[in-house]
Amino acid sequence: MTERSARVSSARKLTRRAGRERAGMFLAEGANAVLEALAPHTPESGVSPQSGVREVLVTAEGLRRVPEVAERCAASGVPLWTVTERAAAALSETVTPQGVIAVCELPRTDPQAVLAPRPSLVVVLLDIADPGNAGTVLRVADAAGAGAVLFAGETVDPYNGKAVRASTGSLFHLPLARERDTDAVLAECRRAGLLLVGAAGEADSDLHTAEEEGRLDVPTAWVFGSEAHGLGEYGQRLDTTLRVPIYGRAESLNLATAAAVCLYASARRVRRGPE
Amino acid sequence: MTERSARVSSARKLTRRAGRERAGMFLAEGANAVLEALAPHTPESGVSPQSGVREVLVTAEGLRRVPEVAERCAASGVPLWTVTERAAAALSETVTPQGVIAVCELPRTDPQAVLAPRPSLVVVLLDIADPGNAGTVLRVADAAGAGAVLFAGETVDPYNGKAVRASTGSLFHLPLARERDTDAVLAECRRAGLLLVGAAGEADSDLHTAEEEGRLDVPTAWVFGSEAHGLGEYGQRLDTTLRVPIYGRAESLNLATAAAVCLYASARRVRRGPE
Missing domain, CATH: 3.30.1330.30 (Ribosomal protein L30/S12)
Structure with a gap:
């Protein structure tokens, strides 16, 4: 042919x-x-x-x-x-x-459907522009045991060839949903009993302190914002924002490595539950 | 001009x-x-x-x-x-x-020189082929507060244009050294009092258990192997190897995201010290 x-x-x-x-x-x-x-x-x-x-x-x-x-x-x-x-x-x-x-x-799923089984760890990607980043975070979400990934706002299509390739098969491992209306996505997460936690370099609280204080011991939706503009106005509509602590002189981590640190912190706590 | x-x-x-x-x-x-x-x-x-x-x-x-x-x-x-x-x-x-x-x-530094100040967190890259990966791990090492990064064996040149770009300035933040003789690099790490810990998907022990047991509360050199072949024969010459736990169905994490999870686990423990 x-x-x-x-x-x-x-x-x-x-x-x-x-x-x-x-x-x-x-x-x-x-x-x-x-x-x-x-x-x-x-x-x-x-x-x-x-x-x-x-x-x-x-x-x-x-x-x-x-x-x-x-x-x-x-x-x-x-x-x-x-x-x-x-x-x-x-x-x-x-x-x-x-x-x-x-x-x-193409699976025809919406946020409500993928959140119906009440997953205890969820990832929300908000206005992520780069398909390689989207696919890599999907792979990290899969590895950390997330139960769903929601592509919100203007986030790149997860079925883009580069995103599919970067996900190395994880696209087929966990339910995804796309929804342009970001407020609707956040509302569905709340309805599903998830704490909405945003990753933000400028946040006052840091991840490790939050983890040690037990604030990650509950079902959590991690929200990651765009490479260029972060969470923007949505930062204030979440339950909290946390930063990955920077111990050296780097300005920041890139999206995928920051997501890895955040999701693994939650994965461990959610599995273990309150002490 | x-x-x-x-x-x-x-x-x-x-x-x-x-x-x-x-x-x-x-x-x-x-x-x-x-x-x-x-x-x-x-x-x-x-x-x-x-x-x-x-x-x-x-x-x-x-x-x-x-x-x-x-x-x-x-x-x-x-x-x-x-x-x-x-x-x-x-x-x-x-x-x-x-x-x-x-x-x-080009800085003219060797492993002995960069380890002389006795850093408590060090990264060894072993036969890493992709310059983007090398630069991204350098950025993660900087963020996690590592005191040195050693490029061992056939690892790509950190001064390659793509590696410099991926490091987003971290190349200028912490001392690096290159040495083709991997055994010499490992020997210098031991002499500097560092526990040699390799990241390996097939390791028996997992990172979070090791962290909880206090095995990461000591000065540590994390060794990351090649994208294609991992640590190879060097795995057995280290003090221990650990895997990042996979809670979902992904086969593995990529190099940079695995390094982020490992280095942040150590960064926190080394800072806090034994309890």
Whole structure:
């Protein structure tokens, strides 16, 4: 199947947000992401984070390198199409395409639905612009055991190719929801019994003190603001804001490393509960 | 001054490692890095991390956007040369050059020298391949209050343009040393009284348990291995290895986020000391 085939042309439209919205599908590229998409899921939460896989497109070389793709497609009844290297390159956003691409259904979830199982650790991304950052925080949220990730305001599309790749499969591990109305997202978090905690470099309280005082021993939604402007006006609408202490002379941490420190602090406390 | 001038040609050679080694200089690009390079330093450690700035090259637009560069050059007696946009582009590794570049002296430091003040938190990077990762970990090390960062084995050159940029000035905040002989680096750490702790996804012990048991309450050198192969054979030569616990279904964290969780765990314990 070449890059001029109808199937590849349709898939190519999914490299753009408008095309994804219209078709209700997105592309997951690379062996890890595709195998995760095809993996059998039994989510604890009851809300399936899994996107159904419509079909898999693979080059001869991709098939040779990752034979498990064919096995999983066969086991789950997903159609597998072989495509030329040029077709794979047309669908890829990487310099060196891996030749393994899954066409997945966009999950239609809203904040209320993903918060219904009452997760005790939630991440809210607010106006995050960089898809690599969004995907990396998704991976950190997964590692720290978060039960949902909410993409609020003007945050980049989590189904953008770069975000999917940076999430290294975590996109398929936990429920996400998108909602442009940030106030609605915060209201849903409150209704779900979550303390709203914002990460802010200029906050008066620091993370480690809050942790030691037991203020993170409750179900928490961590809110991370944009790379350029932080939480902006939303900082004041949260229950509290905390800063990651800077012990040296760096001005700040980047988004993903700050999120890692914050989410791991909460993960440990939420698991342990009040002392 | 155009891209064909002798000064710009010389500076351009510093975009490659061989050129940097030969000239004993490197380039720091962008307003933040250049202002940090020109900032007055009073390191607590007694080992100056600061690279002397030989000269600054700036475009008319760069000068307009960052007038502090001219002020700091004047205050410190550093020559300032205006260059064309094309000259700045020739020296830049970014798509959108900022037009502000400092030519800095490569510090000639070895592990023994940077460990002489007996820092209580040290980072060892072992065979790290990606310059963005190296620079980001440098930034995290600075934020967590590390007293030195050692680049061991085949780790990427910290004076690579991408690494300098990712460090967002932290390169100028704390002493670094490079040493290809990894065994020599580990031996120096031991001599400096540091516990050698490796981060390894497959380790038996986890970070939070070690922290709660007080095993991180001592001066520690954290060793991070390569993105592809981890610590390899060196894992067994350390005092212990620890894994960052994975509470969800992610396979792992990336290097920078794992380093953030590990270094902040140590930073807090080392500051607090045994209870």
